[in-house]
Amino acid sequence: MTPEAAFKFDYTNVGEPEREEAYQSDTTPEIKTTIKGVGEVLPFRGREREVVEKKAESYDAAEDETPKLSFQSERDYIRQGVPQLQPPSQEFIMIMRSHFVNPILKSLDSIQPLAGTSAGAAYIADILNNIHRMAQRSPSDGFIEILLAVYDSLAFQGQWVTYNPEQFKNAYAILKKYAERPLLKPNDVEKAIMEIEKVGFDTTPIPLVIEDKS
Amino acid sequence: MTPEKKEKYFLDTSIVHPYLQSSQPYKQYLKNHFLDNPLYITKYVKMEYYRGHLRNLLDFYFHLSMDSVKTLGDAIIIWNHHFASRKNKAISGFVANLFNTHNLNINDINDKSNALTILATYIKRLAIKLKRSFKDVGTDETKCARANITLEGIAINQDTSEIYNKFIKEFDDVKKCRSQCTIDIFFSKKYNKEANNYIEYLNKLDKQKRSENIGFVKIISGLENAMKNGKFSCHLCKIIGDAVISLEAPICMRLEHTDHSFDHLCTIINQPHFKHPHETAVIRQPLTSP
Numbered sequence: 001m002t003p004e005a006a007f008k009f010d011y012t013n014v015g016e017p018e019r020e021e022a023y024q025s026d027t028t029p030e031i032k033t034t035i036k037g038v039g040e041v042l043p044f045r046g047r048e049r050e051v052v053e054k055k056a057e058s059y060d061a062a063e064d065e066t067p068k069l070s071f072q073s074e075r076d077y078i079r080q081g082v083p084q085l086q087p088p089s090q091e092f093i094m095i096m097r098s099h100f101v102n103p104i105l106k107s108l109d110s111i112q113p114l115a116g117t118s119a120g121a122a123y124i125a126d127i128l129n130n131i132h133r134m135a136q137r138s139p140s141d142g143f144i145e146i147l148l149a150v151y152d153s154l155a156f157q158g159q160w161v162t163y164n165p166e167q168f169k170n171a172y173a174i175l176k177k178y179a180e181r182p183l184l185k186p187n188d189v190e191k192a193i194m195e196i197e198k199v200g201f202d203t204t205p206i207p208l209v210i211e212d213k214s
Numbered sequence: 215m216t217p218e219k220k221e222k223y224f225l226d227t228s229i230v231h232p233y234l235q236s237s238q239p240y241k242q243y244l245k246n247h248f249l250d251n252p253l254y255i256t257k258y259v260k261m262e263y264y265r266g267h268l269r270n271l272l273d274f275y276f277h278l279s280m281d282s283v284k285t286l287g288d289a290i291i292i293w294n295h296h297f298a299s300r301k302n303k304a305i306s307g308f309v310a311n312l313f314n315t316h317n318l319n320i321n322d323i324n325d326k327s328n329a330l331t332i333l334a335t336y337i338k339r340l341a342i343k344l345k346r347s348f349k350d351v352g353t354d355e356t357k358c359a360r361a362n363i364t365l366e367g368i369a370i371n372q373d374t375s376e377i378y379n380k381f382i383k384e385f386d387d388v389k390k391c392r393s394q395c396t397i398d399i400f401f402s403k404k405y406n407k408e409a410n411n412y413i414e415y416l417n418k419l420d421k422q423k424r425s426e427n428i429g430f431v432k433i434i435s436g437l438e439n440a441m442k443n444g445k446f447s448c449h450l451c452k453i454i455g456d457a458v459i460s461l462e463a464p465i466c467m468r469l470e471h472t473d474h475s476f477d478h479l480c481t482i483i484n485q486p487h488f489k490h491p492h493e494t495a496v497i498r499q500p501l502t503s504p
Binding site: 087139140141142145148152155156157159184185186187189190193194197203204205207208 | 231234235236237238240241267304305307308311312315316317331332335336338339340342343345346347366367368369370371493494
C-alpha cells in the first residue's frame with residue numbers, strides 16, 4: 001500500500017482486512033502510531049476520530065501560537081473536562097453479540113428436546129448468565145432489550161419449565177433474525193418483543209396485583 | 215363463557231392492566247376468554263393506564279434514583295414506610311419481585327444502577343406492549359392531551375432518566391393538558407342526553423351506599439357537579455373516567471371490565487358489556503372449589 005493510499009484510508013472501515021494492511025504499513029509512521037493507539041480501543045470508533053482530530057489541533061497550534069478555540073462549539077467548550085461517553089461502534093456491538101448471542105442460541109437449540117424437564121435447567125442457566133453478562137458489557141446495544149425481555153419470560157418463578165420445544169424453536173428463530181441486524185431501531189426492538197410475546201413467552205410476567213376495593 | 219369467533223372486544227383499563235401485569239392464572243383466564251380476537255382500546259384508556267400504573271412505577275424509579283437512597287433494600291423500606299397506600303405497597307412488592315428475578319442483592323450498593331436499568335427497561339416494555347397489544351378504535355372524542363404524552367420509541371442510547379423526567383413533567387402539567395382537551399364539550403354537547411340520563415338514573419337509584427352502587431354514585435355525582443358549574447379537570451377525570459369510557463365504547467363492540475359501575479353505565483345507554491371477576495377472585499377460585 002502506498003503512503004497516499006494509507007492517508008486516504010477510510011477509517012469507517014475499521015476491522016476490515018484492508019485496515020490490518022494499513023497497520024502493517026511502515027511508510028506512514030505517524031499515522032500508524034495514531035491508529036495503533038486507537039486500535040487498543042477499537043470498539044469505540046468515536047475515540048479514534050477524537051485522537052485524529054486532536055492531532056490536527058496540535059498541529060494548528062504549533063503553526064500559530066495564538067490559542068485557537070474557534071474549532072470548538074460553545075457547547076463543547078462548556079463541556080470541557082466532562083468525560084463524554086462515546087457510543088460504541090457497530091463492530092464492537094457485533095463482536096459482543098457474536099460472543100454472547102451465539103452461546104444463547106446454542107442453548108436455545110439444545111434445550112428444545114429437553115423442554116419442560118429438569119434437564120433443561122443447565123441450558124436456561126447458561127442463557128440467563130449470558131444475557132446478564134452481555135447487559136453488563138454491551139449495554140448500548142438495542143438487542144439487549146430483546147434479550148432482557150426473554151430473560152424475564154424465562155427466569156420469573158421458573159417459567160421456562162412451562163414452555164414447549166416449539167416455543168423455544170420459535171424464540172431461537174426470532175433472536176437469530178434480530179441478532180443479524182447491526183442497527184436495531186426502537187421499532188425493531190418493539191417488533192421483536194411482540195414477536196416473542198406471540199410465541200407465548202410472557203415478557204412482563206411479574207404481577208402487580210392491586211386488591212379489589214369492593 | 216367462551217366468546218364467539220371474530221367478536222370485537224373493547225377493553226376498559228380494569229382489563230388492560232391485568233392483561234399486561236397480572237398473575238399467570240388471571241392472564242390465562244383472559245387469554246381463554248379473548249382467544250385470538252382483536253382487542254380494542256381508545257387513547258383515553260391508554261392514558262388511564264399511564265396515569266394509574268406506569269406513572270406509579272416511574273415514581274418508584276425516581277425514588278430509587280435518589281442519591282440518598284443507597285440500596286434497593288433502603289428504597290423499599292423507605293417507600294413502604296412513607297407511602298402506605300394499597301397501590302404503593304403493591305408497587306414495592308412488584309419491584310422486589312423484579313429485582314429478585316434478576317438476582318440483585320438488595321443490600322449491595324453496587325446493584326442500584328443495575329436495578330435502575332432493569333426497572334427502566336421493564337417500564338419501557340410495558341409501554342411497548344400497551345402500544346402494540348391493542349388496536350385503537352380510531353376515534354378520539356375527548357381529545358385528551360395527556361393521552362398524547364407517552365413513553366414510546368425510546369432508543370437504547372437515549373438518556374432514559376431524562377426522558378422519564380420529561381414525561382412526568384408534561385404528564386403532570388394538567389393545566390396545559392386540560393386547556394387542550396374537549397372533555398367539557400364531550401359531556402355538555404356530544405353526549406349531553408346520555409349524561410342527563412345518567413344523572414336521572416342516579417336520582418332514582420335506591421341503596422346508593424351498597425358496595426356495587428358506590429362507584430357509580432361517585433362517578434355520576436362528580437359528573438353532575440361538573441356539569442352544573444362547568445368545571446372539568448384532569449383530577450375529575452380520575453373520578454368520571456368510567457363514564458367517559460362507557461360513552462366512547464363503540465356499540466358494535468362488547469365492553470370488557472371488572473368494575474361494578476359499568477353495570478349501571480352500560481345498561482343505561484344499552485352498551486353491550488361483560489363484567490369479569492376480579493383477579494383475586496380468579497386466583498382464590500381453585501382453593502375454594504371442592
